[in-house]
Amino acid sequence: MKFESQPSYSLGHRTPARREAAASEIGANVTLVSQSALGAINRGRVLQALYDNGPKSRADLARLAGVNRTTITGIVQPMIEEQLLVEGDAAPSDVKGGKPARPLYFNPDAPMLGAVLLLPGTIQACLVALTGEIRAVTKAEFDPFGDRQAFIATLTKTLTSTLSHAHQAPFGIGVASGGMIDSDNGVILAVNLAPVLTGLPLVNILQEHFSLPVVIDHHPRALLVGDRWFGPGRGQQNFAAIYTGEVLGGAFFIDGKVYRGLAGSGGELGHTVVQIDGEICNCGKHGCWETVAALPWLRKEAARLGLPQPGSITCARLVKEAEDGSKAADALLDRYTRNVAFGIVNLQQTLFLNSYVLHGDVAGGGAKAAERVRQHVERLVVKRPSQEISITVNGIGEGHTALRGAAGLVLSSHLKVVI
Numbered sequence: 001m002k003f004e005s006q007p008s009y010s011l012g013h014r015t016p017a018r019r020e021a022a023a024s025e026i027g028a029n030v031t032l033v034s035q036s037a038l039g040a041i042n043r044g045r046v047l048q049a050l051y052d053n054g055p056k057s058r059a060d061l062a063r064l065a066g067v068n069r070t071t072i073t074g075i076v077q078p079m080i081e082e083q084l085l086v087e088g089d090a091a092p093s094d095v096k097g098g099k100p101a102r103p104l105y106f107n108p109d110a111p112m113l114g115a116v117l118l119l120p121g122t123i124q125a126c127l128v129a130l131t132g133e134i135r136a137v138t139k140a141e142f143d144p145f146g147d148r149q150a151f152i153a154t155l156t157k158t159l160t161s162t163l164s165h166a167h168q169a170p171f172g173i174g175v176a177s178g179g180m181i182d183s184d185n186g187v188i189l190a191v192n193l194a195p196v197l198t199g200l201p202l203v204n205i206l207q208e209h210f211s212l213p214v215v216i217d218h219h220p221r222a223l224l225v226g227d228r229w230f231g232p233g234r235g236q237q238n239f240a241a242i243y244t245g246e247v248l249g250g251a252f253f254i255d256g257k258v259y260r261g262l263a264g265s266g267g268e269l270g271h272t273v274v275q276i277d278g279e280i281c282n283c284g285k286h287g288c289w290e291t292v293a294a295l296p297w298l299r300k301e302a303a304r305l306g307l308p309q310p311g312s313i314t315c316a317r318l319v320k321e322a323e324d325g326s327k328a329a330d331a332l333l334d335r336y337t338r339n340v341a342f343g344i345v346n347l348q349q350t351l352f353l354n355s356y357v358l359h360g361d362v363a364g365g366g367a368k369a370a371e372r373v374r375q376h377v378e379r380l381v382v383k384r385p386s387q388e389i390s391i392t393v394n395g396i397g398e399g400h401t402a403l404r405g406a407a408g409l410v411l412s413s414h415l416k417v418v419i
Contacts, residue, residue, distance in 0.1 A: 008323030011047060011084070011171060011414035019174045020216030042067050049318070050105060051411075052235040057101035058090055075216070076104060084110045084130070099359035112166055114173035114212065116159060120144045120194035123155055125162040127170065128407035132230040134400055136165035144194035151196050156209050172213035173206055174409035176402045178247075183217045183264030190281065193246075196406035215388055215409045219402060220249035220267060221258060223359050223394075225412060231394045232357050239355035240347060242269070244315075244340060244362045248290040252351065258412070270294070274342045284337050293339040295361055301332060317366035323368075337362070337369055341376030348381050348389065355390045358400065363393040 045065035049055065053064055062072040079085045086107045090100035108129050115134075121144045126137040140158040142151045163170065168202040179191030179198075186203025206214045217225070224241035227233035233241075237256045243249045248270035252259040260266050270290035271283050278287025291297060295314070302310035305328055315336065321329035340362055347353065362369055374391035381389070394401050 003025055003212070011044075011411065013200065020050045033292050039075075040072075041076040041125060043079070046072075046075050046079075047415060051229055055103035055105035059101065061104065063139060080104075083107050104237050108133065109167075111168050112170045113410045114159070114163060114166075114170045115406035115410075116155075116173065116175045117219075117222075117402045118155075118175060118177040118197070120178060120191060120197075124156050124403060125159045126403050127162060127166055128404055132404060136162045136402055137403075138162045142196070144191075144196055146196050146346060147269040148196055148200070152205060156206075159206070159210070169409075172215065172410040173210065174222070174406035175202060175206070175214065175216040177202070177216060178219045178404040178408070181218045181264050183215075183221075183260055185263070186216050187216070213413065215413050216394070217260075217409055218249070218251070218267065219243070219262060220359075221260065221264075221410060222270075222402050222405030224251035224253055224357075224405065225258060225408035226401040226403075227257075227357050227394055229408040229411055230404045231363050231401060232392050233355075236355060238351075239357060240343065240344075240351075241357050241359060242340070242352050242362075243359040245360040246295055248343075249293045250343075250347075252353070254351065254353070263385075269343060269347075272343060272346060274339075274346070281300045289339075292364075293336070293343060297339070298332070298336055298361075301335070305332060307332070315361050315363075315369050319365045333365070333369070334372065337365075337372035338376045341373050341380060344373065344377050344391070345380045348377065352384075352387075354388065356392070358391065358393045366393060369393075 042065065046061050047069065049061055049064035051395040056064065058072045058076060059069060060271055061076065062069040067075065076085060080087065083103050088103040088105065090102045103168055106129075108131050111131050112127040112129050112135070115126050115128050121141055123140045123142060124137065127135045129135065136159045138158050140154050142154045159173070177188055177191075177197070179194070180189040182186075182189050186201060188197045188200045188202055191197040203216050204213045220241055220243045223243055224233070225238070228236070233239050233253060236253065239253050241251045249267065250269035251267045271281065271285065271288045273285065273287045274289045275287035275292060280286050281288035281290045281291050298315070299313050301309050302313040307313060307328060315333070318329045318336065322333050344356055358370055358373065362373070370391045370393050374389060377389055377391065
């Protein structure tokens, strides 16, 4: 699917810095950052301030973005004319006789962001508005052990159906995928539960087919990015996302940046060891965090304890049954949340992020499960003075968060600026 020529839109693309004059010219002014690059930087800062703080007046944006109040109009006015931003209704002025402030925010009708969530056997695609609303969701299934060309055909057909709802070309396509991802080169390195994806250069395939920018990242990092742009991580500089399900994963946001490691290999939290000589993991090691804090462990323990229908047990069901008075469910819930807490304790002792957002099965247990995890962390961690540990859940559901995160990958690529 190729889009017809559209007006040029920019969320703050990186503009290479250049010298204003040759260094060899006598008396020439030489600068490390050109005016055009500085404009992109300031534009990116303003957009970042809007995502972090919500609708704001020009004066507030100048302060939050660290730009001169006399130049803020020159930064935001082009984005209003491009219909990226819109002005809200005037708010009463705090200054007697002052001009009422009109808050600026993203135009819900601006070009959108394409998003794909790719998990073993399932594809979800959607459009995400700059304000975070999800639209035009399309779903499909594929054979995880099947033919690669058949998978590519299914994916492109699904994504084409979604993109057909876009009234103009989206800013790009973000892909959140399970497995090991080389985010630098856009390749899915390995997916144990879906070998058809192993070694797939997905970014190149989608870029060639749709003629749009494409970015890809690991599913837990996409959850983190979704938290950062549209969820409980907004405005935070340090936090982690923890996912539990059939597997366990996580991601870090450190000093205002997503930590990916070399070629996107960072964040394999499920295979950090929490029990020396513990149960063997599917990776071949013993005692991985995943072996005691994911659904396979939970369901095996439920069967061992004689709980009804152990093969469908979830954290949400344990919370409900514990509330209904089941002591067995309450005890298993306590062990499960303690096991989740063990890995978080190791992260806290190592990185002191203080803030953790739960996703997947454990998040299905809601605030009650999160509070149990927090209590276990508080008991196990060596605390520092005035250290407050926050354990929260993203309440919109894993699928929507991951899709928003995939869209957020596109946002992140646009808002990278040279400073």
